[in-house]
Amino acid sequence: MSTAHGARARARVEVTAAIKDEARRQLAAEGAAKLSLRAVARELGMVSSALYRYFPSRDDLLTALIIDAYDSLGESAEAAHGAAADSGPLQRWIAVCEAVRGWALAHPHEYALIYGSPVPGYTAPDTTVPAAARVGNLLLGILRDAYRGLGLARPPLPAALRPEAERMAADLAPDLPPETVTALVAAWAQLYGLVGFELFGQFNRVVEDRETFFRHAAGQLAQGVGLVYPQRGPAS
Amino acid sequence: MSTAHGARARARVEVTAAIKDEARRQLAAEGAAKLSLRAVARELGMVSSALYRYFPSRDDLLTALIIDAYDSLGESAEAAHGAAADSGPLQRWIAVCEAVRGWALAHPHEYALIYGSPVPGYTAPDTTVPAAARVGNLLLGILRDAYRGLGLARPPLPAALRPEAERMAADLAPDLPPETVTALVAAWAQLYGLVGFELFGQFNRVVEDRETFFRHAAGQLAQGVGLVYPQRGPAS
DNA sequence: TCCAAAGCAAGAGCAGCGCTCTCATTTTTG
């Protein structure tokens, strides 16, 4: 159905892909701010106006790149998780965290695109949500496995936060304790704080051995979500 | 000396301030990417080329705004810390964290400017370092007080990280244990992860009661640096 | 099979941008 509509449709997906490829190259080389539709068109041997047949605006091109970046990051994390499938939850947690960091260091501009300052006036369409959730779901899965296996330590929860914690748990993982889900959301944000600080230069002149530092911090995050010092989990 | 050089020098600082004020207004209104020298000049009733007598480039204007933003954030944090001066270290820690979050929510574009994706090709000059360090120094001071008073729990440190931890401690706070300094650096990055995720929309459809969530998370960070469950500190 | 409809590339053009250069005017300084 999607590939049957003749030469024209096939050419369209090819050109679309070529535009995204060239845009990604410019993004990696110069950053999102210097991504220019005209430059992309020039490099592809087309005139700039022709490009608008494929992406109605520069922001739409960026949106496409954002979704691809989320997916690329998600794939990296999932691959790392798969490679550590035989290890314990703590090792898999750390493997995923390190995959996120590794991908970010390898694709700094794409990371900045998805986790840095949002483009002004630009709000990510709902299309990006599933791709953006992949890493979170991966971490959630690790916690689920651990919860059903060895059990999870349950970080204490202040009374004021309990309603919100139960709401989040109902939304994200009804089979996990609210304490765990809340701790995961916090750890998730904190993970990106660590990666972002390293990537955006905030660790310059502060942290030198960043690899070791990050591995340790990832382990601390794991402890925060109850992955360390496991105890028998209470009945769900 | 600095104000004595006649009307021209006085006019210069006034015009410089006016430019920065107008630029800050546009920054708050539209974000850094849409900050235009021409628009600033237009609003000030001058021609765009005249503006280059005060800021040699758009990036230099941004640098000035960055330093101001760091200082504004630092002042907010210090004020909050001062207001909580009579409270215990944990309360002061949380007060500073909440001040950071509050400032970020009140000045989202300025926060994005200093803690979001760096401007492409732009590397912050060393001028920004002291201003950028103010919040960190504040948190460090809280830990120092606690360490000298009730004492701090000392988070465990893996052997692989010990050399780096000792180096960081020697650089940042030779009077504090390496475990504490390492934990602080991590908590510092994680704090900005939490703030950034909320600010940049990553918590949309995930966290609703963000105030309560953040307060809890800040308390968890405090625990991570040893501020909770204080025990008699060992000899320094 | 033919023809209207739709898809597409190209070019010209608009308004805006950062930035540079020149020129006249004003203030400061030796």
Added chain:
DNA sequence: CAAAAATGAGAGCGCTGCTCTTGCTTTGGA
């Protein structure tokens, strides 16, 4: 008081995102 420095205005260069019109090609129904 004259030389030097600072300042503002204007024109202009090359770039940007984006729109509109003009022809050409592919497509799908009669």
